[in-house]
Amino acid sequence: MTNFDVDLTNCDREPIHILGHIQSHGYLIAILPDTYTIVHASANLPELIGRPVSEVLGQSLEILLAQTSLPATTVVELLNVGRRTGSWDNINPHRLQISDQVWNLIIHEHDGLLVLEWEPTDQNLRLSLNQRLISEALTEVQSSRQLNDLLQNTARRVKAIIGFDRVMVYRFGSDWHGQVVAEEKEDYLEPFLGLHYPASDIPRQARELYKINLVRLIADADSTPAPILSESTWPDNHPLDLTHSTLRAVSPVHIEYLKNMGVHASMSISLLYRGELWGLMSCHHYSPRFVDYSSRQAAKFVSQLLSAALEFRKDEENQTLLRQSRQNGQYLHDQLVSDEDVVRALTRHSITALDLTSASGAVLLFNNQQHRLGNTPNEAEVSELANWLKNTTTETFLETHQLPSLYPLAEGFKDKAAGMLAIVLSRELNEYLLWFKPERVQQVTWAGNPQKAVTVSNEGQVRLSPRKSFDAWTELVHNMSDAWSEVEVSAAVKLREDILQVVTRQANEIRLLNQRLQVAYEELDAFSYTVSHDLRTPLSSIRCYSEILLEEYGQDFNPDARALFQKIMDSTDRMRSLIRHILYYSRMGRTEINAQSIDMKQLLQTIKEEVLIAEKDRSLTIDIKGTPPFSADPTMVTQLFTNLLTNAAKYTRSKEEGHIQVKGQQTDQEVIYSVTDNGIGFDMKEAGKMFDLFKRLENARSFKGSGVGLAIVKRIVSRHQGKIWYHSEPNRGATFFVSFPVVAVD
Template sequence: MGTDKVGTHPAADLTNCDREPIHIPGAIQPHGVLLVLREPSLTICQASENTQDLLGVAVKDLLGQSLEKLLPPEQVASTRESLLSDRLEDNNPLKLSIQQGSGGSRQFDGIAHRHQGRLFLELEPSTEQKDLPFFGFYHQARGAMSRLRDAKDLHALCMEAASEVRRLTGFDRVIIYRFDADWNGQVLAEDRMEDADPYLGLHFPASDIPRQARELYLLNLLRLIPAVDYVPARMVALPEEAQGGPLDMSFCVLRSVSPVHMEYLRNMGAGSSMSISLLKEGKLWGLISCTHVSGSRYLPYEVRTACEFVGQFMSSFLPTKEGYENYDQRIRAKSIQGRLLERMTRGLDFAAQLCQSPPELLELTGAAGAAVYFNGRTTVLGKAPSDEQLQGLFRWLASRPVSQDIFATNCLLKEYPESEEFKDVAAGLIAASMSRGRHNYVLWFRPEVVQTVEWGGNPNKPVDVQDDQPRLHPRKSFALWQETVRGKSLPWEDYELEGAEDLRRSIIDIVLERSEELLKLNTELERSNVELDSFAYAASHDLKEPLRGIHNYASLVLREDAAALQPTNRTRMDTVVRLTQRMESLINSLLHYAQVGRMELSLRETDLNEVLASVLELLKPRIEEAQAEVRIPAPLPPARCDRVRMMEAFTNLITNAIKYNDKDKRWVEIGSRQEPELGTVYYVRDNGIGIKPEYHDAIFRIFKRLHGRDKYGGGTGTGLTIVKRLIERHNGRLWLESTPGEGTTFFFTLGGETAPPATVRPPALEDLR
């Protein structure tokens, strides 16, 4: 037992195992013979060098000869038909009598397959029936199928499978081994002889089964090593065949085993071994691992086939049996998801709805904290990283080269080293991506949990140094070894990941539905705006003529008949003239506002410094009269805009800055700044009377004035309304910041898309309880 980690020599590490070409060893296990045949002549172009021992013919005498010369005449036709069949594997095993050099014959099981244009034939000496523990494939598999089918859960399934395989094979130990997300394994079930060391519950490191070995487990569902002390039989090839490169033996039963793996088995005390792949939904889930400590153990093809069938039959039950383990939790997750979906549909801000109390967003995945990041706005719930840390995490997620709908890890530190700062709240992470373009996410967090893991031997000693030379070795001890693991959270369960995926799909459906509704509303609004603009233009244009007639006739009466009018009537006529003048001014403003919405903009790259100079020259008399100081801290960057309309926007903003100012020393500042989210932001700032926060929206409504009709020089109340519309026509945005009594700053962009991001933090969970 211990927690000390032993360093490795710099010239050798675990990746050496991952790079070992175990599919092209150039040799086989010598309990059988491997022949490579050329079709359709069945000429032997490669053979293992042990043919003399098993076939009675030297390999040099076999190469270039037809397989048919080894067969008795009565088997030639049937063997040829079987080997040249399109459904080759269906004929395995071929029962062959191979003529021996002395004139006799020997019985072999022939196992054939095709790979990369080659026909492989593996010959294993047939075993007499009396030596088999059980005989006949169906007899051996029928009972196993029934017992596996009746297993009530995953634990019972694993225990039954281990017991069944040991019964079929007679191995001293059979274990069921499941891989985790990092390819470490854990023993879930075991059937062993009484005096063997128990492995149940132990973990085994991913380095025990390197990457390319796992890939071969997907190709070959069963792997047998009858004796760990065998001497490999080298493959020999015809000269022209050898030029084709190393022989790929990925599908060969007899393929020789890595020397490192043989040393691993010897360190375990195993005399032979067998492994059966367990697949779940096409991926390697685990292994049935068999070892024999009593010596060598060979299993004939029929028994191996029965064991492989047990493995496939067990694999078919893995999804349902694992599902039974967490059935109650899955049902509860579905209920929580339904309530969250109902919440999201109740309000426009689904992120805020998700993060309301009670904290069911956390309960869905068993998380301690969560964050919803949508369109630049972050809403958090429970224990989560700081705003700055979250922004860094969002950027990292968006920069990941492989886009995943759901990214989950219980060791974020391994993927994102910067998370060391907040592992106390987010050592584990689920990130559900809600869109492809804008990188919107729902995140769930789990804190670090210090754990003790029980390994079957020290997993951190892959290398010994002998005579100052590094050599990769498997560990020599498989006794219990405990390790304290930090930087990890509790693992995410499958049903928790399924809950996150289901919620992600629900959010996307809601967003798409609302986008369609918004598109429809925008279309209607655009049509209504066009109609309103047309109406406003027509109405204001048509109203001007009768209004002008009223004004003219009233003025004529005052000019010609003023003396005959009573004082009261003369006052009334003066009021009519004054009101018609004001109404004409309002109609002109409305007409101009309508024209702003209808006009075509002439967009081109424009020097705004020239635009500003023209505006200041035009306003020079008013600026001098007000004795106002104009400040321009730095030249304005250019923009793609309509030059005439931007002159109008600047004129209105600067005029207002001078007009609404009661200071003795007035000043107005025009400048720009760069912001990460918005790009270039232009501003007009003054030291005037300011605007109270409750009026920040009202000032942009047409004909809305915050002061008396004639105060601060009067006006129709359309200036800022027109400026706002001009900026929006440039696909920009206008907003303000103001302090009453101190001044106001109007900001605007040209071509910007979004407002500055905001972070909303509801009360902590402790407050909600």
């Protein structure tokens, strides 16, 4: 009996950017930028130039053009201008007359090669119609229509531009499955409006390409793609990367999918929100259809207008939620400070913990009691849930809109708590603040059974086959609530800091426990100091001996050996830096706080100058706005802000222009500083161990770091009885907040 293991991620790993073929309606060559030597060419190129590909590969482009009907001078001039300016936007497309036909030449540079593509052009361009439709679309975006109307009207205009039988607006869900939310079609076609499509229909790597190529055309699903041939000396393991190609061929799996739908031509137009894929305009035609470059650009412009409208409306909505959340969060903070009683502050005022989010219920577990607000599970169910939380790896917070999938017993109270946001106050004492959202049962109508069929070929090869039927397939989705927003998670994390500050100050049991733990902590602290200090001597010896060997015998070493010695010395430097950070971290537990009033303007200006000098080879600005003084240890505060600004500078290096803003403000109880950057940001849902020693978030691993800096920052803030919290979104920068009490710390 044969055991077939089907890998459901095969589609996600298919290298669709290097399929090695182009669509047959156009032609392609790739050349080296310096010599213009042709190293790749599509097999159908003879149709355009009248010469075999074997006579083309390895030749200079100028020689080839001189021997064909292609306008040599024009093409070479275009290449020279594009390379000199570093931009191809003002060149593409360039119309060329070849024999009796007009062609569009489209050029781009990628992966060390210049890629030239020729595709047909509509000689009867409808420029006036396209311009009118674009003007109408701009007017539409600027008006105050509902989003559904905007999507529907945009679909209608794109259909008029490209002439396809069907144009759909396809919106992605949080799990990347999609739903048709607007549709414009020919009357004889059955409607797809409202249908859902599984996430596997558009795998991960395809979604990444949709963020790069905003318009994608498949002119004829039945045509035979033209393979790309390479110059004989070109390495086999470096195929031509077609990421930016307009002619790139299509995965055979996707072609099969289109044919199963009866679609012969398709076109997709990406819709982005903050640089991420919000959805697609998916266009179908039931016979082959080529769309001219200018019409594709017109459709692309309309989609960009729609993307801008989506971003404006979404940002406006988010800002409203953020303002309300911050206002309620401030009320709760003030109540905690004035009441100095966690239960009363969070549950017995007009503004309660329930008002911080859009939850329908909340439970505070504190001092062995439950305090419930709104619609929640009963006391026994909450107790069992808290015991489960205690045995999870949750350090700071947990959020889920599918609680029964994590905690099966939640299915018994899913009408109250199918979704949960929890912040940990004390795992040891089983103290939490929980918010709940009820189940929202959805009837989902899929375009066919969403589960891909498994097929086995005659050779016994197992593969996932695109479904052949797209008849409506309905199911009810249970055990899910509305998702938690980034605003809600950020507000909960901030409230946790506020609560813990009061708890640390008021809870006698925790203070007594801290006293007993302090002895063990100091012993561990001293141990780490001793070990770290003793490591420095052998490390210095390793570097010293390596330098001696390299100096005395380096001339006899081959380059590889010298490189290895250099790596040894670089590694010792990194280890010494890490030890230095560990020593500073351990010393902080023993160092007395020398509190004095700090001139923050001078301190921040000094740190700013040091950071800018270190980052002198790039564009970076640091704005300082508001510098209220406060009492603290100057050395520790200098270390704190140096770490925050250095981190902000580091994580903006992927941006063409880095921006950092430091802003201070004073309230009656505290001085608050924020450090905001426009860097890579992070997902709030993955930041629970942000301040743990040696912990680094996944998207920060490509940047050098020890994982100690933020742990030091957290420890400094804690020593001063202050607070630190953060707010961020992936690829949208991050803001770290630190607050210090107005009263000096003794």
